Amino acid sequence: MADLAITDVKKSYDGKPVLHGVDIAIPDGHFVVIVGPSGCGKSTLLRMIAGLEDITSGTISIGGIEMNDIEPSDRGCAMVFQNYALYPHMTVRQNIAYPLRIAKLPQSERDSRVEQAAKILNLTDYLDRRPAQLSGGQRQRVAMGRAIVREPDVFLFDEPLSNLDALLRVQMRIEIKKLHKRLKATSIFVTHDQVEAMTLADTLIVMNAGRVEQIGSPSEIYRRPASVFVAGFMGAPAMNLLPAKADADGLVRLDGVADGIAIAQADVAKGRLLTVGIRPESIVLSTEVGSGLPATVDLVEELGGSRVAYCNFAGHEVAVVLPAGDENIEGSTIWLTLPQNAIHCFDRETGLRLARSTPNGRVLRAKNLSEAAP
Amino acid sequence: MTTEALARPMARPLRRISERSGLNTAAGHVLMVLLSIFCLFPVYWMLASSFRPANAMFETSLWPTTMSLDNYTQAVDAIPIARMLFNTLVFSALSTVFQLLTGILAAFAFARWKFPFDKLVYTAVALTWLVPFQVVMIPNYLLVAQMGLLDNIIALILPNLAAALAILLLAQAMRGFPKEVMEAARMDGARNWRILWEVLVPNLRGTIASLAILIFISTWNEYFWPLLLSRTAENSVVQIGIQMFMTAEGNQWGPLMAASTLASLPVLLIYIVLQRQVVQSFMKSGIR
Numbered sequence: 216m217a218d219l220a221i222t223d224v225k226k227s228y229d230g231k232p233v234l235h236g237v238d239i240a241i242p243d244g245h246f247v248v249i250v251g252p253s254g255c256g257k258s259t260l261l262r263m264i265a266g267l268e269d270i271t272s273g274t275i276s277i278g279g280i281e282m283n284d285i286e287p288s289d290r291g292c293a294m295v296f297q298n299y300a301l302y303p304h305m306t307v308r309q310n311i312a313y314p315l316r317i318a319k320l321p322q323s324e325r326d327s328r329v330e331q332a333a334k335i336l337n338l339t340d341y342l343d344r345r346p347a348q349l350s351g352g353q354r355q356r357v358a359m360g361r362a363i364v365r366e367p368d369v370f371l372f373d374e375p376l377s378n379l380d381a382l383l384r385v386q387m388r389i390e391i392k393k394l395h396k397r398l399k400a401t402s403i404f405v406t407h408d409q410v411e412a413m414t415l416a417d418t419l420i421v422m423n424a425g426r427v428e429q430i431g432s433p434s435e436i437y438r439r440p441a442s443v444f445v446a447g448f449m450g451a452p453a454m455n456l457l458p459a460k461a462d463a464d465g466l467v468r469l470d471g472v473a474d475g476i477a478i479a480q481a482d483v484a485k486g487r488l489l490t491v492g493i494r495p496e497s498i499v500l501s502t503e504v505g506s507g508l509p510a511t512v513d514l515v516e517e518l519g520g521s522r523v524a525y526c527n528f529a530g531h532e533v534a535v536v537l538p539a540g541d542e543n544i545e546g547s548t549i550w551l552t553l554p555q556n557a558i559h560c561f562d563r564e565t566g567l568r569l570a571r572s573t574p575n576g577r578v579l580r581a582k583n584l585s586e587a588a589p
Numbered sequence: 590m591t592t593e594a595l596a597r598p599m600a601r602p603l604r605r606i607s608e609r610s611g612l613n614t615a616a617g618h619v620l621m622v623l624l625s626i627f628c629l630f631p632v633y634w635m636l637a638s639s640f641r642p643a644n645a646m647f648e649t650s651l652w653p654t655t656m657s658l659d660n661y662t663q664a665v666d667a668i669p670i671a672r673m674l675f676n677t678l679v680f681s682a683l684s685t686v687f688q689l690l691t692g693i694l695a696a697f698a699f700a701r702w703k704f705p706f707d708k709l710v711y712t713a714v715a716l717t718w719l720v721p722f723q724v725v726m727i728p729n730y731l732l733v734a735q736m737g738l739l740d741n742i743i744a745l746i747l748p749n750l751a752a753a754l755a756i757l758l759l760a761q762a763m764r765g766f767p768k769e770v771m772e773a774a775r776m777d778g779a780r781n782w783r784i785l786w787e788v789l790v791p792n793l794r795g796t797i798a799s800l801a802i803l804i805f806i807s808t809w810n811e812y813f814w815p816l817l818l819s820r821t822a823e824n825s826v827v828q829i830g831i832q833m834f835m836t837a838e839g840n841q842w843g844p845l846m847a848a849s850t851l852a853s854l855p856v857l858l859i860y861i862v863l864q865r866q867v868v869q870s871f872m873k874s875g876i877r
Contacts, residue, residue, distance in 0.1 A: 265776060267772050287772075287775050288778035288779075292776070293776065294772075294776050296769045296772070297769070300767065300769035300770045300772065302773075302792075303792055304791040304792055313777050314778055317777055318778060361773075365777075
């Protein structure tokens with residue numbers, strides 16, 4: 216096990232920058248999830264940690280040792296790939312034992328480590344099968360077994376669950392979390408799935424367009440997104456983001472709301488263009504006439520345990536989470552209340568959170584994880 | 590138009606899937622049988638003729654009315670056919686092994702590494718495939734003559750040590766192999782040599798097998814290059830031996846067919862023994 220430090224790491228392909236200077240410090244034993252949309256540079260960053268991609272500038276250190284020019288196999292990292300990357304011609308046993316065979320470990324040691332890994336991952340009955348004879352979940356477990364037996368300092372997971380069906384994905388997610396609790400090795404998990412990110416992470420790193428948008432605990436990132444991007448990316452259904460403007464009296468008024476209702480206090484200059492965010496589950500909905508801001512329900516999505524109503528509110532589409540129920544409210548007018556303490560204010564130009572948008576607000580930016588971690 | 594008419598489905602014959610596919614299958618089978626007969630008949634005729642005595646050689650009956658092994662005895666007496674078959678086998682087997690070996694190594698370099706002018710070099714290799722044998726025949730001949738290797742089996746093999754086809758086909762197959770598996774091997778501690786022989790090659794068995802068969806058969810059938818270099822029957826290949834039955838005085842069809850049958854046997858044997866693997870590998874590597 217070891218801590219990991221990424222200092223001002225940049226990456227360019229043919230002079231085109233894809234990572235613009237990433238600074239992350241991951242304490243020993245943490246489970247860190249890097250989340251972001253496709254093409255944001257998260258997998259590139261992981262591959263740079265693994266040594267599979269060159270670093271254009273900056274340094275990556277594991278356990279205090281700079282790893283920039285060290286061979287991937289000598290970095291103490293083991294990686295689980297998205298498509299498992301098992302050796303098709305080898306049995307499960309041979310696949311798991313391959314890194315040990317290369318390391319020239321004695322046969323008895325190899326056997327015992329393989330048996331142990333197989334036991335942890337419930338693969339004992341499949342040791343003599345080839346990958347083609349296994350299900351997706353079993354293949355993924357073999358890939359994890361191959362990582363475990365090396366007893367690495369750092370586990371790297373590159374979207375390992377994205378090829379699995381929904382049910383298996385949940386099972387494997389739980390298994391990975393349990394495995395981490397058991398092995399306590401520093402783990403970095405890359406995903407574009409926010410549910411995976413929220414459920415697995417001790418610390419979450421949100422990336423966008425080659426930059427770290429925010430680092431923090433999952434709840435911190437969910438409750439206090441540092442930018443419009445994080446606000447829109449984390450959470451399903453996504454946070455409602457509405458254009459607004461700062462008024463002369465220091466109040467924020469939503470665009471298109473004719474009577475100029477003030478919805479939150481913000482320490483901003485008059486006329487500043489803003490984006491106001493509110494989570495769908497934070498909006499209070501009422502059918503009592505005049506009990507809030509009027510909106511028309513366009514569509515209701517049934518989720519079983521709850522429903523999502525998509526409403527037309529002053530020309531903007533707003534999602535509202537409702538409790539489960541049978542009444543048909545599609546096409547009817549409803550009344551929305553936006554609780555002040557649930558409102559997030561962002562600068563529309565920079566996309567950054569405004570510091571005093573809610574009482575006791577604190578803006579989190581990309582910084583040393585050891586500071587950000589709870 | 591009434592609403593009733595709209596509700597009714599369009600009047601068109603409804604055919605059952607099984608009937609249609611059954612007809613298609615039958616038509617396909619008939620076509621394949623005809624094509625098979627077209628391909629196999631010359632081979633059958635060669636075999637049948639090899640057993641016909643000289644006086645019945647030009648009979649048109651499908652099955653020989655009288656059978657004789659005279660043609661085989663004559664062929665064996667006229668030329669050192671065993672020695673020639675052995676030479677052909679050595680020539681074909683070594684050419685196959687070396688072309689595969691050089692092909693695998695070169696293809697790995699093209700598929701895995703970026704180096705200055707790599708695309709240019711790859712194109713140059715591809716272009717050598719387009720150069721006809723007749724163009725390089727004289728320079729190659731002069732080269733082996735200067736090396737004192739005329740009438741020597743080594744001279745036959747030398748220009749066949751590497752071939753563009755093997756490099757191109759293998760490079761393509763290696764490029765198609767999942768990059769992540771090679772990266773996983775790299776993470777596991779394997780260097781290039783190990784990745785090539787322990788990860789790539791075992792997984793490209795299909796391509797390598799089909800390529801090996803292609804090289805072996807084309808080398809086995811090589812005629813002109815051995816004809817240029819051979820001076821004695823003992824150092825010659827079986828295709829030259831067959832040609833020896835075609836003389837200015839006329840063709841000795843019986844021994845010629847017997848020698849041709851003997852020359853075809855090893856290739857046929859390989860095909861019969863490896864039939865399933867050959868078909869599978871050709872299907873997998875996309876060579877039909």
